Amino acid sequence: MENFNFHVATDIRFGKDRLSELPEVINTFGKNVLLVYGGGSIKQNGLYDKVRHALQAATVVELAGVEPNPRIETVTKGAALCREHHIDVILAVGGGSVIDCSKAIAGGAYVEGDLWENLVLKRQYNGPAIPIVTILTLAATGSEMNRGGVISNMQTQQKLGMGGKNLLPKVSFLDPTNTFTVNAYQTAAGSADIFSHLMENYFNATPGTDVQDGVAEGLMKTVIHHLPIALKEPENYDARANLMWASTLALNGLTGSGKTGTWSCHAMEHELSAFYDITHGIGLAILTPRWMAHILNETTVPKFARFAKEVWGIQEENPEQAARKGIQALYDFFLENGVPMTLPEVGIDTEKDFDQMAQQAIAHSTISKAAFVPLQKEDVIQIYQASQTPSTFI
Amino acid sequence: MENFNFHVATDIRFGKDRLSELPEVINTFGKNVLLVYGGGSIKQNGLYDKVRHALQAATVVELAGVEPNPRIETVTKGAALCREHHIDVILAVGGGSVIDCSKAIAGGAYVEGDLWENLVLKRQYNGPAIPIVTILTLAATGSEMNRGGVISNMQTQQKLGMGGKNLLPKVSFLDPTNTFTVNAYQTAAGSADIFSHLMENYFNATPGTDVQDGVAEGLMKTVIHHLPIALKEPENYDARANLMWASTLALNGLTGSGKTGTWSCHAMEHELSAFYDITHGIGLAILTPRWMAHILNETTVPKFARFAKEVWGIQEENPEQAARKGIQALYDFFLENGVPMTLPEVGIDTEKDFDQMAQQAIAHSTISKAAFVPLQKEDVIQIYQASQTPSTFI
Numbered sequence: 024m025e026n027f028n029f030h031v032a033t034d035i036r037f038g039k040d041r042l043s044e045l046p047e048v049i050n051t052f053g054k055n056v057l058l059v060y061g062g063g064s065i066k067q068n069g070l071y072d073k074v075r076h077a078l079q080a081a082t083v084v085e086l087a088g089v090e091p092n093p094r095i096e097t098v099t100k101g102a103a104l105c106r107e108h109h110i111d112v113i114l115a116v117g118g119g120s121v122i123d124c125s126k127a128i129a130g131g132a133y134v135e136g137d138l139w140e141n142l143v144l145k146r147q148y149n150g151p152a153i154p155i156v157t158i159l160t161l162a163a164t165g166s167e168m169n170r171g172g173v174i175s176n177m178q179t180q181q182k183l184g185m186g187g188k189n190l191l192p193k194v195s196f197l198d199p200t201n202t203f204t205v206n207a208y209q210t211a212a213g214s215a216d217i218f219s220h221l222m223e224n225y226f227n228a229t230p231g232t233d234v235q236d237g238v239a240e241g242l243m244k245t246v247i248h249h250l251p252i253a254l255k256e257p258e259n260y261d262a263r264a265n266l267m268w269a270s271t272l273a274l275n276g277l278t279g280s281g282k283t284g285t286w287s288c289h290a291m292e293h294e295l296s297a298f299y300d301i302t303h304g305i306g307l308a309i310l311t312p313r314w315m316a317h318i319l320n321e322t323t324v325p326k327f328a329r330f331a332k333e334v335w336g337i338q339e340e341n342p343e344q345a346a347r348k349g350i351q352a353l354y355d356f357f358l359e360n361g362v363p364m365t366l367p368e369v370g371i372d373t374e375k376d377f378d379q380m381a382q383q384a385i386a387h388s389t390i391s392k393a394a395f396v397p398l399q400k401e402d403v404i405q406i407y408q409a410s411q412t413p414s415t416f417i
Numbered sequence: 418m419e420n421f422n423f424h425v426a427t428d429i430r431f432g433k434d435r436l437s438e439l440p441e442v443i444n445t446f447g448k449n450v451l452l453v454y455g456g457g458s459i460k461q462n463g464l465y466d467k468v469r470h471a472l473q474a475a476t477v478v479e480l481a482g483v484e485p486n487p488r489i490e491t492v493t494k495g496a497a498l499c500r501e502h503h504i505d506v507i508l509a510v511g512g513g514s515v516i517d518c519s520k521a522i523a524g525g526a527y528v529e530g531d532l533w534e535n536l537v538l539k540r541q542y543n544g545p546a547i548p549i550v551t552i553l554t555l556a557a558t559g560s561e562m563n564r565g566g567v568i569s570n571m572q573t574q575q576k577l578g579m580g581g582k583n584l585l586p587k588v589s590f591l592d593p594t595n596t597f598t599v600n601a602y603q604t605a606a607g608s609a610d611i612f613s614h615l616m617e618n619y620f621n622a623t624p625g626t627d628v629q630d631g632v633a634e635g636l637m638k639t640v641i642h643h644l645p646i647a648l649k650e651p652e653n654y655d656a657r658a659n660l661m662w663a664s665t666l667a668l669n670g671l672t673g674s675g676k677t678g679t680w681s682c683h684a685m686e687h688e689l690s691a692f693y694d695i696t697h698g699i700g701l702a703i704l705t706p707r708w709m710a711h712i713l714n715e716t717t718v719p720k721f722a723r724f725a726k727e728v729w730g731i732q733e734e735n736p737e738q739a740a741r742k743g744i745q746a747l748y749d750f751f752l753e754n755g756v757p758m759t760l761p762e763v764g765i766d767t768e769k770d771f772d773q774m775a776q777q778a779i780a781h782s783t784i785s786k787a788a789f790v791p792l793q794k795e796d797v798i799q800i801y802q803a804s805q806t807p808s809t810f811i
Contacts, residue, residue, distance in 0.1 A: 024593075024658040026432025031425075037675065038420025199418075231655025233642055234662045237635025244727075245627040261625025264418040268628045268675070277671075281431065281662070333638075338732070 024231045027280040033168045034194040037268065039260075041196060045077040045158075048194050052154045053111020056081045057104055059125045061089045061117045065160060068204040074116055074158065084108045086128075089117065092175040092182060092296050092303065093124035095139045101128035102138060105153055115157045115192075118213070119164025122157050123172030126190040129153040143174045148187035157195040162202055162266040163213030163304060165220060165274025167195040175297060182297035183387060184289075197271065199263035207254050210266075211360045212304030214250040217270045218243060218353075219307035223286040224279040226315075226326060226395045232281055239278040240333045242269045247334070250360055284395060288314050290388035291403055294380035301369045308362045309369070312354040313409040316416050318396035319346055350416040366410045377407045418625045421674040427562045428588040431662065433654075435590055439471040439552075442588050446548045447505020450475045451498055453519045454510045455483045459554065462598040468510055468552065478502045480522075483511065486569040486576060486690050486697065487518035489533045495522035496532060499547055509551045509586075512607070513558025516551050517566030520584040523547040537568045542581035551589040556596055556660040557607030557698060559614060559668025561589040569691060576691035577781060578683075591665065593657035601648050604660075605754045606698030608644040611664045612637060612747075613701035617680040618673040620709075620720060620789045626675055633672040634727045636663045641728070644754055678789060682708050684782035685797055688774035695763045702756045703763070706748040707803040710810050712790035713740055744810040760804045771801045 036044060049056060056078060065071040075083070086101045104110065105128060115125035129152040131138045142148060157167045166172060171186035205213070221239045245265050252262035272278075291314070292306040319327055324342045331337040331349025339345035358364050366372070381403035385391050390398045398406075430438060443450060450472060459465040469477070480495045498504065499522060509519035523546040525532045536542060551561045560566060565580035599607070615633045639659050646656035666672075685708070686700040713721055718736045725731040725743025733739040752758050760766070775797035779785050784792045792800075 024432075024655055024662070026435065027429075029429040029431065030427070033424070035421075035423040037423065038418075041420065231658060233639040233659050234636065234666065237639045238632050238666070239635070241631025241633070241635040242628065245631045248627055261418055264625060264675075265627050268418070272628065272632070272671075277666075281658075 024281040025229055025283050029276050029280050031168060031191070031275050033192050035168065035197060035271070036194065037197045039198050039200050041198060042073055042077050045074070045196070046080060048156055049078065049081055049112055049114065052156070052193070054081050055109050055111045056083045057086060057101065057108070057110045057113045057128070058083050059086045059089060059101065059113060059115045059117070059121055059128070061091075061121050063087070064204065065116055070116065070158070070160065070201055074114070078114070084110065089121045089124045091120050092300055093120045093127075095143060095174055095176045097124055098127040098131055098174060099138050101125070102131035102134070105132035110153055113153050113155045115155060116160065118159070118161030119166040122155070122166040122192070123164070123174065125155050125157070126166070126172040127174050127185065129155050130187055130190055139176055143176070143183055143185050146183065146185050148185060148190065150187070150189070152187065152189035155190070155192045157192045158201065159195060159197050159267065160201045161205055161209065161213050162263070162270040163216040165217075165270050167192055167197065168271045168275040173293070177300070180297045181383075181387070182293040197267050199260055199267050202263045202267060203258045205257070207361055210253055210257070211250065211357075211362050212302045212308075213270065214246050214266060214304070214360070215308035215357060215362060216304035217246055217266070217273045219288055219304070219311055220273040221278055222311060223289060224282065225330070226323075227282045227284050228395055229282040229284065235278050235281060238272070242273055242278070243334045245269045247356060254360060283393070285389045285393040287390050287394045287398060290384045290390045291406060293387065294384045295371065297383070298376050298380055299369070299371050301371070305362060305369055308357045309364055309366060309410050310406060312350050312416065313406050313414065315350045315353070316414070317402060317406050317409070319343070319350070320396070323396060347417045354414060354416065365412055366407070374408065377404050381407065418675040419623055419677050423670050423674050425562060425585070425669050427586050429562065429591060429665070430588065431591045433592050433594050435592060436467055436471050439468070439590070440474060442550055443472065443475055443506055443508065446550070446587070448475050449503050449505045450477045451480060451495065451502070451504045451507045451522070452477050452510065453480045453483060453495065453507060453515055453522070455481075455485075455512070455515050457481070458598065459510055464510065464552070464554065464595055468508070472508070478504065483515045483518045485514050486567075486694060487514045487521075489537060489568055489570045491518055492521040492525055492568060493532050495519070496525035496528070499526035504547055507547050507549045509549060510554065512553070512555030513560040516549070516553075516560035516586070517558070517568065519549050519551070520560070520566040521568050521579065523549050524581055524584055533570055537570070537577055537579050540577065540579050542579060542584065544581070544583070546581065546583035549584070549586045551586045552595065553589060553591050553661065554595045555599055555603065555607050556657070556664040557610040559611075559664050561586055561591065562665045562669040567687070571694070574691045574777075575781070576687040591661050593654055593661050596657045596661060597652045599651070601755055604647055604651070605644065605751075605756050606696045606702075607664065608640050608660060608698070608754070609702035609751060609756060610698035611640055611660070611667045613682055613698070613705055614667040615672055616705060617683060618676065619724065620717075621676045621678050622789055623676040623678065629672050629675055632666070636667055636672070637728045639663045641750060648754060677787070679783045679787040681784050681788045681792060684778045684784045685800060687781065688778045689765065691777070692770050692774055693763070693765050695765070699756060699763055702751045703758055703760060703804050704800060706744050706810065707800050707808060709744045709747070710808070711796060711800050711803070713737070713744070714790070717790060741811045748808060748810065759806060760801070768802065771798050775801065
């Protein structure tokens, strides 16, 4: 296990009927609130009205329409609003996109000049930031309890992660009932995102990390158990609650601390989203089993066999067979839960950008050097290619 | 899953060679330091010298000799020292006893009059407290990242838990090498304590808590894997690191949040310690399998069967048989790792106090109403009695 810091001070308010706590929470930080949200689903399901009601005593400026892959233009607009209206606190009501966007705004308000150049491209931001409070509406990214975010620039076809210690949300309201209206596709995509965070941390070369891996296995099993229930019964509270809390813990440092190395599938997926604006979680679900099969070798097989046994309960003596069965189980799980498992199904029906996307995946990350198994451009292209048609792994 | 708050802001500095960070950490809080430690093992292993060296710039007052079950007299003494020397920060160097004692001192410094009456017997303390920094030397109680502590009063034969929001350590240094010199007995007792925290949270009647239970299972498997390694190779870094981080996560709220109900074995064990001053973890290891067997019934059998399967990998179709095999596996695990598994082996060779201890276990806790399976006085006596001789459960 490597040395690490773990200091995740977000005040989590988990459960239903807790919006009465919002005024006091907001008041801790000030009166001027930037309310950030997405495409209006919170207006349809009534959450918007409840939040506005709870904010009666505050001065509220709105930034609506944050994109599913939040764009730098929206960040720039939000940062300008913060400066213009002397915003004291940002209230992000939405999923990871809204919260990620709010993080970039929170720091961006203090950054001069072009925010793509001076904030996102720097990747690490250690300056001051406006405090963020979140009300989560999608179990997926974990952004509600971590320091990072991902911002897209459609002009340059770049989608880049950034983060900073002051971007950690101060308070996050996690009410599972706010995810009752999330449709089946987005629910599955969110769970694929959770699963991918766990997998990216799990398949890592640092030895002696059983705490992190045991926690990850427990969270994976939780997703495997509860996603089908949530799809069948969208208002099943316990299913939504388990997915929500799993999403938060999957990426708050618990399963990644004490490990070194970079993530593989996220680097490859960010290029799919940057070029084709597809749903992040779906892209991850498509790439992950192909990536696993691509990197399965003598060195990696023990971890794959452990994954098969501990996560899927596969009783198989031969490590390579166990590994393949585990990959198949993951692929089938996504498939059975309605995830389109090939690139053409999400509109990527040509290889024409594979070369450039692979090049950028290498350029924007350290996967060619620091991944669980380092990936070169040719590897990435092969993984994209393998994702074009249905697969079997056994 | 029940509503919960999770706000655990302790700044964890995990890993080796990090004491160079101590001066800056201490300086954040002030110059006057109360250094609290136990029986002097830190003098033998060199940690004391390193800490004193790191505190060169500070004004240090010492409170040495904190007992394994820390006593109210020591708390009172520490609180007086804090007031007399205008202490800014308490540095607790030790295991759970030292940290628990430091928590009571941290709050007690602000409490008038008798600290047993006005602090411990109140159980919940919401007043101000001196900031606490810890350097952990034993993987066991989890006190390094939670708000609670246990204090003993040998005169009244009481051992009671207390806690408060301001008693959470601000910074905790978790260096696995500081546990290299912990002997086999204390290492096993510490692991039994970790395991018990996980079990107490796991065997709970709240439905729909798979995140918490999955995390607990992962941590249990970590302890099962690494305790024998640590016993065989006391300086195996990864084994010590996994036990240490598991101890912290076992009781920082992760596995208990979202559940209601009280703990059973701790309530029963606290009376063993209060009457006979035995090692807490050993008492827990002795009681736990007997408690499990005592409460195994039609309602509880599914959770026991899950425990057997997920934690011990027991493949057994019949739920009751699976449950019994799981209990046996736990008992054998403790036994194989050198834990004395009967009461006479730890010096309790008479039944004479069982009646009074059982009565106090009920009086000092809510186990008769709010436990996984509520326990009356007769139940507790039977569990004590079953702990007198070696057991088999299958």
